[in-house]
Amino acid sequence: MNEPSKLAVYPLLAFQAVILFLLSLVDGVIPQLQMFLLGGHILISNVLVKIILLATVALGSCLHPTLKLAGLPMFTWLLCVGFLIVEIPFLTLACGMSVGDLLQSYNAYYLLLLIGPVLLVFQDAVSERIMMRWIVLLLFVCAAIGVAQYVTAKPILYTESADGGFAILSWDFFGDVRAFSLFTSGLSFGIFCAFCGALGVALSRTLPTRGTLVVIVSALACFTTLTRLCYLVFFCACTYAVVLTFGRRRTRGLLLPLLFAALGIATIAFGLNSIASGGATNLQDVGSTLMRVDEWTYYFNLLIHATLAHQLFGFGIVQNEKLISSAPMAIDNVPLALIMHIGIVGLALFGVLLIKMWLYLRREALSTQQPLLIAAASLWATFACASIFNIVFGSFGAVFALVILCKRESVMKQHTSP
Numbered sequence: 001m002n003e004p005s006k007l008a009v010y011p012l013l014a015f016q017a018v019i020l021f022l023l024s025l026v027d028g029v030i031p032q033l034q035m036f037l038l039g040g041h042i043l044i045s046n047v048l049v050k051i052i053l054l055a056t057v058a059l060g061s062c063l064h065p066t067l068k069l070a071g072l073p074m075f076t077w078l079l080c081v082g083f084l085i086v087e088i089p090f091l092t093l094a095c096g097m098s099v100g101d102l103l104q105s106y107n108a109y110y111l112l113l114l115i116g117p118v119l120l121v122f123q124d125a126v127s128e129r130i131m132m133r134w135i136v137l138l139l140f141v142c143a144a145i146g147v148a149q150y151v152t153a154k155p156i157l158y159t160e161s162a163d164g165g166f167a168i169l170s171w172d173f174f175g176d177v178r179a180f181s182l183f184t185s186g187l188s189f190g191i192f193c194a195f196c197g198a199l200g201v202a203l204s205r206t207l208p209t210r211g212t213l214v215v216i217v218s219a220l221a222c223f224t225t226l227t228r229l230c231y232l233v234f235f236c237a238c239t240y241a242v243v244l245t246f247g248r249r250r251t252r253g254l255l256l257p258l259l260f261a262a263l264g265i266a267t268i269a270f271g272l273n274s275i276a277s278g279g280a281t282n283l284q285d286v287g288s289t290l291m292r293v294d295e296w297t298y299y300f301n302l303l304i305h306a307t308l309a310h311q312l313f314g315f316g317i318v319q320n321e322k323l324i325s326s327a328p329m330a331i332d333n334v335p336l337a338l339i340m341h342i343g344i345v346g347l348a349l350f351g352v353l354l355i356k357m358w359l360y361l362r363r364e365a366l367s368t369q370q371p372l373l374i375a376a377a378s379l380w381a382t383f384a385c386a387s388i389f390n391i392v393f394g395s396f397g398a399v400f401a402l403v404i405l406c407k408r409e410s411v412m413k414q415h416t417s418p
Helices: 003-025 029-037 046-063 074-094 099-109 117-122 128-152 186-203 208-223 228-246 256-277 286-304 308-313 321-326 334-368 371-380 393-404
Strands: none
Touching: 003 046, 003 117, 003 128, 003 393, 029 046, 046 117, 074 099, 074 308, 074 334, 099 334, 099 393, 117 393, 128 186, 128 208, 128 371, 186 208, 186 228, 186 371, 186 393, 208 228, 228 256, 228 334, 228 371, 256 286, 286 334, 308 334, 334 371, 334 393, 371 393
């Protein structure tokens, strides 16, 4: 391909990558659109979106092979990728995973987390202002649908495809509807609301009215999910955004993720205490608390009675609706999920990577004071808290990727409109 052709194709690929990551974040759009048009049937799964995304990145790398590493944890990223490759023979031979199941598990857990550094081929593809406008537009659309679901106490959209291959997770809450909007679960919707709430806080410094409006809409939408984890993540993300936006010290917020994790653990103790005192309500979701304790106890017992090899390198057990036969029950905890899949060694490597990804976002947010970077760093500061109760790789990975695709601007170039 000659140089003029490359110059023409490259921006289109970059734009396509942005759209694909937005679709990966708001992950119910494509299934819901297909079910609306085809009477409940789905022809194209979200897996195809990721395949097209990988092809887009690969072609973009060919057209623009120069990477700006920009402080990303590339060495740790390469260690994690290399470890997953080395794990393949162990998971297939020692754990009995088929190659197809193995690839599905890698896609479900790690793809959106590990693709970030590769996206540097499209860095500066879109201005932060345009990206924020798209995100705020998505927020208002999704919030309107979520509020409608809550007010009418009806899902409004499809909750399952005709063939049963697609289903919204945990939308029925004691007869009420957990709003899921254009997402595959209320949890994913709530995490998106938390991200937008933090964005509103960051915007409020230069655009107080618009920023406050975004926070209010995000909070209202988050409330409709009827999910206490979403409420906790929303509160923590907005609190962290306040610290990054209005604080002065360069070290601000370094220890807050530990406090957020402690708050997450405290909610478990509070729930168990409510059970003991007989004062539990629907929103405290007593059954969910007990169920998670049972799940974690089961997998902990499995771990301590396993061979050293399985403890170190995993069991190949994955929590995924497409691989339901591989897990006797849900795991609902990121550290435990990593151990069950790729072992203690895998947990250590990915734990370091996740910390470094958050530190990268925080460092960039402090140096540029860009609202989108502040929002992403604030959401990532809640990862340890969110990961106690659910497996949340996809939403956090998609947010990280969107930040990579945005242009970096200095603090002196503050935006006048979102």
